[in-house]
Amino acid sequence: MVIRFCLVKMAEAKGAVCEDLDMISALPEELLLKILLRVPIKDAVATMILSKRWRFIWMMLPRLDYKEKRYGDDFMNDYDEDDDDDDDNDDDESNKSIWWFFEKSMELHKAHVLTTLLIKLGPGCPSDADVQKWLKKAVDRHVRVLRFKLCWSTVPTGLPKSLYTCQTLKELTLSRKILVDFPSSSCLPSLIILELFYVVYKEDDSLVRLLSGCPVLEYLMVKRNKDDNVTKFSVKVPSLLDLLYSNYNTPDDNDIVDTGRCLVIDTPALINYHIADMSGDSCSIENMPCLESAYIDVESFADIDRVLTSISAVVSLELAMTDVLLVGCSNINFSRLIKLSIYPDMSHWLEPLLILLKNAPKLKDLLVDYVYICTEDLTLSWDQPSSIPRCLSSQLEIFEYRQYRDTEEDEEFLTYILANSKCLKTVTVSVKPSFDLERKELIIKKLRDIPRVSTTSQLLFK
Amino acid sequence: MSEKKIVLKSSDGKTIDVAKAVALQSQTITHMVEDSCVGNEIPFENVTGQVLAKVIEYCKKHVVVDGETLTCKTVAHVIHTRTIDEIRTFFNVENDYTPRKKQ
Numbered sequence: 435m436v437i438r439f440c441l442v443k444m445a446e447a448k449g450a451v452c453e454d455l456d457m458i459s460a461l462p463e464e465l466l467l468k469i470l471l472r473v474p475i476k477d478a479v480a481t482m483i484l485s486k487r488w489r490f491i492w493m494m495l496p497r498l499d500y501k502e503k504r505y506g507d508d509f510m511n512d513y514d515e516d517d518d519d520d521d522d523n524d525d526d527e528s529n530k531s532i533w534w535f536f537e538k539s540m541e542l543h544k545a546h547v548l549t550t551l552l553i554k555l556g557p558g559c560p561s562d563a564d565v566q567k568w569l570k571k572a573v574d575r576h577v578r579v580l581r582f583k584l585c586w587s588t589v590p591t592g593l594p595k596s597l598y599t600c601q602t603l604k605e606l607t608l609s610r611k612i613l614v615d616f617p618s619s620s621c622l623p624s625l626i627i628l629e630l631f632y633v634v635y636k637e638d639d640s641l642v643r644l645l646s647g648c649p650v651l652e653y654l655m656v657k658r659n660k661d662d663n664v665t666k667f668s669v670k671v672p673s674l675l676d677l678l679y680s681n682y683n684t685p686d687d688n689d690i691v692d693t694g695r696c697l698v699i700d701t702p703a704l705i706n707y708h709i710a711d712m713s714g715d716s717c718s719i720e721n722m723p724c725l726e727s728a729y730i731d732v733e734s735f736a737d738i739d740r741v742l743t744s745i746s747a748v749v750s751l752e753l754a755m756t757d758v759l760l761v762g763c764s765n766i767n768f769s770r771l772i773k774l775s776i777y778p779d780m781s782h783w784l785e786p787l788l789i790l791l792k793n794a795p796k797l798k799d800l801l802v803d804y805v806y807i808c809t810e811d812l813t814l815s816w817d818q819p820s821s822i823p824r825c826l827s828s829q830l831e832i833f834e835y836r837q838y839r840d841t842e843e844d845e846e847f848l849t850y851i852l853a854n855s856k857c858l859k860t861v862t863v864s865v866k867p868s869f870d871l872e873r874k875e876l877i878i879k880k881l882r883d884i885p886r887v888s889t890t891s892q893l894l895f896k
Numbered sequence: 897m898s899e900k901k902i903v904l905k906s907s908d909g910k911t912i913d914v915a916k917a918v919a920l921q922s923q924t925i926t927h928m929v930e931d932s933c934v935g936n937e938i939p940f941e942n943v944t945g946q947v948l949a950k951v952i953e954y955c956k957k958h959v960v961v962d963g964e965t966l967t968c969k970t971v972a973h974v975i976h977t978r979t980i981d982e983i984r985t986f987f988n989v990e991n992d993y994t995p996r997k998k999q
Contacts, residue, residue, distance in 0.1 A: 457987040458971060465968070472972035483980055486992050 459487045466491050475499055479539050493543050497550040500536045531558030540568045548575035554583040561588035570594040576602040578624075583609035583631075590634045598622075598647070608633050615640050620647035627652070632659040638666050645671050652676065658683060658713070667697045667715075674701040678708045685714050696736065719744045730754065731777070738762045754779050754806065760786040768794040775801040784816040784847060791823035798829050800851075804837035804866075816843070822854045830855045834862040840869070840877050849884050858888040864896035902929065903937045904952070910945030911937075914952055921955040 458466070470478040470492055478492045533555055551572045555565070565584065572580060573596045580603060584591060590613040597603075598620040606622070608614065609631040625648045635641055641664060645651070651671050658667070658681035669677060677699065695715040699707070704722045708729040711717060718736040722744045731754035735741050742762045745751060751768070752775040753759060764786055771794040776787065791797065833851055838844055852861065863881060865874050878895050886893070902919045904912045919925045928938050940948060974986055984991060 456989050459987075459989055465964070468964075469968045469971045469975070472969060473975050477976050480980060481975060481983075483993070484984060484989050484991070488989075 459485060463491060463494065467494060467496075470495055471497055475539070476535065479535075490544065494545045495543075496545055496547055498539075498543065498548065499550070499552040500532055501552070501554045531556060531560070533559045533563050537563070537568070540571060543571075546575065548572055548577050550579040551577055552579075552581045554585075556585050557587055559584070559586040561586055565591055566594045570596055573597050573600045573603075578602055579605040581605075581607035581609075581629075582612065583607075584611045586611055589613075607631070614644060616644035616647065618643050618646075620644055622648050623650070625651055629655045631655075631657045632662075634659060634662045635664050638664050638668070642668055642670070645669065649673065654678070656680070665693070665695050667695075668700075669698065670700040672701070673703060675703060675705045676707070677701060677704060680708075680710045681713045681715065682710070684712045717741070723747075726750065728752070730759070732756075742766050749773065751775070753777065755783050755786075756780060760790075764789040764793070766793060769796070771797055773797075773799040773801075775803065777803045777806050779806045782816075784843070785819075788816075788819050788823060791825055792819070792821075795824045796829055797825035799832040800830060801834040801836070802847075804839060807837075807839075816846075818850060826851070826854045827856050829857060831857055831859045832862075833858060833860075834864075836864045837867075838863050838865050838877070840865070840873075845880075845884075848881065852884050852886045852891075854887060855891075856887050858886065858891040860892045860894060861886075862894045862896060901936065904948055905937055905939045906943055906945040906948045907941050908945050910948070912945075912948060912952055914955070918952070918955045921958045922951060925951075925955075 458469075470481065475498060478495065481488045481492055482490070536553065536555070548571075553568075555563070563586070565582075569580070569582065573594065577600070588611075590611040592613050592615060593608075598616055600622060602624055603622055604624050605627040606625060607629040609629075610633065612633045613636060614630065614633050615636040620643055628648065628651060645654075645668075648671065650673055652673060653676045654669065654671065654674055655678040656667075656669075658679075660683040669679075679697070681697075693715075695713070697709075697711060697715050697717045698720075699709075699718065700720040701707075702720070702722060703724055705724055706727045707722075707725070709717070710729070710731040712731075712733060714733050716734050716736040717732050719741045721740070725744060725748050727750035728745045728748050729752040730741075730745070733756065735758065738758055739762070742765075746766045746768060747770050748768070749770050750773040751771060753763075754777040756779050760780075760783065768790070774790075774794065774797055776783075778787075787802075791800075830851075833855065835844075835848060838848075848863070852858070865877055869877070874895075882893060900916045902914050902916050902925075904914060904919065904925070906912075920929070925938065928940075943951075971987075975983055978986065983989065
């Protein structure tokens, strides 16, 4: 058999002598570890009973990945976190949490260096589980990548003190029932990537102290929980290059209007940010001279001018267009802008958009997505501008229209773009998903007939 | 003449015999094989014998590593999808644990 032949050859190449017929046990430990790294943790640990030779092999694994079995619905998934389905092949021998397996195996694990530890503990995790003990062990074993998600039913857990000064940690993800309480002595000198998903903070300063202790932090991703004890969420990180912040907690009707809650961003080296904030918290953005791309979907700004200044030199911009932003954008010269995606959130956005286009002389790629507009009968009357925006006549190559509603106004706008974009290469239209196939066919037919000034352009449908 | 071997000729006249599979690990060699259709001999006018020898050495190691990755993946698959007993049978692993005395 091919595999057996290969195994023998491999073992011989490494100097092993295969006297007996055992194909794999004779392989050097380094190779066996490579094999076990590709196997789910439970199977890797199970190999310890194959034979005496195998007893201690898995204990030297540098990477341990524990994930909870599914419980039927989606709560274990946070939107952007990856979840692989490897362990769904297990039969449901028990709905027991992975906790006990995690605890026992961490106890046995021997490798001097544990570079990666990934843990997800679901609601079945007992409230007296000593999670801190194992986090501490990871720190003691020079962990570099630590991702910890805890969904137990009791109060958020604190973290072991040694984690606050872990010299080796490069990537840290904390998710759900975790209390972030970093002292002023915190120092994570190697931390480059930090993710805080729906965690709870002791107070505003806990976050400030954490971030101050990360001198080389480059990537920060935050997903806010509704009541996380932070009033002023302050991101002040001189080394930060990428910031992704989302707060989808909309205020309740009976919330106090002016809570004083705000988001403050002071990251002078930032290259890219993605901010989505539905909470109504006021957002304040300091200058970012290196900014290349931005995604903004925010309801309330402390100082709109500062925000606009921060995005004026970007190359790529994605905007949920609210009144406030639109009015502001009409005064900005987007001298470097090449790619623009807009998600109109209001009526009467066409005229301001055209003003924006006038201010974006280098624009090559335009996307309009109607995802936020629900009402079918939103009437958008617009007057065609007196002069055609320069980017249309000399630059625009790619145009995409999502959630096309097949109204008169939509068609007018599309016709305008097609009639005036001399350099257009591709036009992509995706029709509203609620339309049936027949209607889609009709729309496609109609759109194909619209005259296009750029005869080489392609019209695509998604 | 075997189709599975290629002869590489360096700028200073040295020739190296190489199995086709090994030589094709190098993109450069692959392109040259495709371009020059002169029998099985590929001339490298800009490469000395010494450099050529090093390149071939690398290619040989590369092939072995690829084989290693493939085998690792396959063994891992077996371990993941089978019971302990099945794994033992598949690879002929002898269970040398002494059974616990029944109490």
